[in-house]
Amino acid sequence: MSSRAAEFSNMKKRGEKFVVLTAYDAPTARLEVEAGVDIVMVGDSVGTNVLGYASEREVTLDDMAHHIAAVRRGAASVYIIGDLPYATYETEAQALESAARLARAGADCVKFEGARPQIVAALKREGYDVCCHIGLESQHQQGKRRQGRTAEAAAALLADALALDAAGMDFIVLELIPRELAAEITKRLRAPTIGIGAGAACDAQVLVVHDLAALGTRDFKHNRRYVELGAALRDAVAAYARDVREGRFPAEENGFSMESAELAAFEKTIA
Template identity: 80%
Template sequence: MSRAQAYRLMKARGEKIVVLTAYDAPTARDEAEAGVDIIMVGDSVGTNVLGYASEREVTLADMAHHIAAVRRGAPGAYIIGDLPYATYDTPEQAQESAARLAAAGADCVKFEGARLDIVRALKDGGHDVCCHVGLESQHQAAKRRQGKTAQTARKLLDDAVALDEAGQDFLVLELIPRELAARITETLHAPTIGIGAGAQCDGQVLVLHDLAALGRREYKHNRRYGEIGAALRGAVAAYARDVREGRFPAQEHGFSLAPEELAAFEKGFS
């Protein structure tokens, strides 16, 4: 049984799947030790870590670099890696891009939109595939809720079913109504992973920087489980004060030459 199939069994048993983003080795190690089921290396690395203005600026090299770091930190984790914008415009390009992410350590590759040809090509290439509908950050400039009308909700449901029939292994549902997410979840064979899509999805994903308040923005779909950003800023400010006022380093933070070595050292200056 493949690891992707194991998550389908979790869905069948009604066990929730815990997914969280990570972009570096120490964070990945901590998440794996804390019991996260799946680590997602998302293109959100661009705006959360790399200082880019949008996810569109993220490159394939960026993704491979961060996936490799996460793999080193969590050797046994199941890792989903994002295919960046404009790296899966054709089935052939998608296969080449996915191969690069797999070589870096991704178990599964994710892309946005109802591209059935891309799903089939990636599955033919031996890749686990995570699809993504609802808010598509690479393709929608405005970060707005999706599927708010009966017509658009039906379209998203139809897209989800078509992706399932094409062979997807997971489906991320982002910022869609909870009723729609519940209907999609009960209809599909593949596990759904929600973000701002209600509690009825098979799993949930959050961006670590949002969960831990490493960033400054607040989102309705997020819950802050810690205030790491404020704690970090406080620690840095305290360090800066101690350095400027001569309180760091203190005696215990260094070491001295042994008396005989100090005497021999000083003798050279007499």
């Protein structure tokens, strides 16, 4: 475990919560760090929230590297978790190659979906910080449905989490699983848990910034809208459009004029 990942492990031991939030560009990352976010996650959610893709499966390594680099430029010292896209970690060799690409772009830690302890072990051997992700797996499951609702399914997810922990992961995202299951996983694991729709017992919480700020068209039960930024932006653009069409923008204060002597010289030149 890197010294930076160990900081969060120590917070778990002390019972201190930490804050994770997605960002995909430099100004958003800068604002999040100024506001007190501990970890920025550059998720494959960039595909559906920023790039206009139909699903997370369309996101590429080039996409992830591009947005991780942007976030790093906006927040030079923040700890960044970057997603390995769909079908880029099918073998140990492929996972290592993909992780190297994201690390070069600025990721401190790489994340992937599913119970693949052998991939965790391979990445850890080469010195990478690793975040796992179980429960809802957007890359691998059709439809965004709650997971672990039956005793059998919950037991399987707990077993998966324990196996990943034994392999040496540094964090795990628990998405859309019952709060009771998330609490049991959090209690049993050495690695910190990062919850999304998994209750308050997790060591940290993560949301998609576009959901938090109501920039998207959908809301989710696991989300809380802290500001209606989408509506405010739409109103601001509508006001701008009206001002342009009606001649109110730009106004005198929005431009500048030539000095009188230079204007006279210019007019003489073109006469």
